[in-house]
Amino acid sequence: MTVSKAAEKSSEKPADSAKGRKDAAEVQGQGAAGEALQLGELSEQLGYVLKRAQLKVFENFLRCMASLQLTPAQFSVLLLVEKNPGRNQTEIASTLGILRPNFVAMLDNLESRDLCARIRSTNDRRSHILVLTDKGKAVLARAKKLVATKHEARLNELLGQANREALIAMLAKVANEF
Amino acid sequence: MTVSKAAEKSSEKPADSAKGRKDAAEVQGQGAAGEALQLGELSEQLGYVLKRAQLKVFENFLRCMASLQLTPAQFSVLLLVEKNPGRNQTEIASTLGILRPNFVAMLDNLESRDLCARIRSTNDRRSHILVLTDKGKAVLARAKKLVATKHEARLNELLGQANREALIAMLAKVANEF
């Protein structure tokens, strides 16, 4: 947690070699074999820690959802369709940052599992209105309970309720305004 | 920011249809055409907001680094090699969560740009010790300055110094202990 910010100086000039370039013999002895590497400034890099955290969270989400076989992306689609019935593919996809071509296979999957359905719009026969099926609603309800009792609960345990909310609020701000 | 937590109830029972299933006619009118969709519970989902934030941060990082043509992953490799000279490919890669096979092309790239070098170890002739070249050190130094003055500065501006540190600390905790 306490990483020397002064490490920047170390990259300015390699004073340990007259040629300014370590040769093989100089470097060979340096790695302390079995010991763990030092992350250094890396542990203070927002992008690095953000990416590692995201991977862990998705991993945990998948484990919590194993019984329902729902990925984070699929869960987000079901949530958004439930909250916004009567919207078409383009609207749902773009809200989630999914490109329309890539959304097709995803919907094919959800529809083949009878979790949601495409309904040809009567107003504009080009568009497909998305709705959850009864099974989709039931699965989503169970998914929400799993998320609350296993996934979110784990996070609360780790950070505490207040910190968890603060974390999500800051991430939302970064996502929206950075 | 204020998302109804009670929205969970809405998935319990679809009271608006005796069959429990909206037919096409029922759904058609629902989408308020031009209006933005409601994210609902999605904006409270850690995974969702984490992923969106990560994408924004990487995007910003790439813009800040455009002049040096360094990706977040490449920057992390250079930082780690600088901090841990004398380590081999396996050690550097695994610390970063990069699989050894995938690390080969990445190193080929950095080596072809003369930013780092593989040195055959004299102790164990199977392993390649990694070091930064002089150019690599210089580029990394410039990269650090760009990150500090453009990337981190933007984050400080957005959250403030204290919140930025709190955010990174919480993300590190999630990454390490979730």
Place this chain on the structure above:
DNA sequence: TATTGTTATACTCTATAACTATA
């Protein structure tokens, strides 16, 4: 002409098996 859903396609990331040279 413009838009919706779709196909085809390509490029990046990530993941696994298997080879080679060393140990």
Place this chain on the structure above:
DNA sequence: TATAGTTATAGAGTATAACAATA
């Protein structure tokens, strides 16, 4: 036999162009 680096390969995720149906 085990390990380091490598190759080949396959699967996700993501990106763009273009087509058919419809507006």
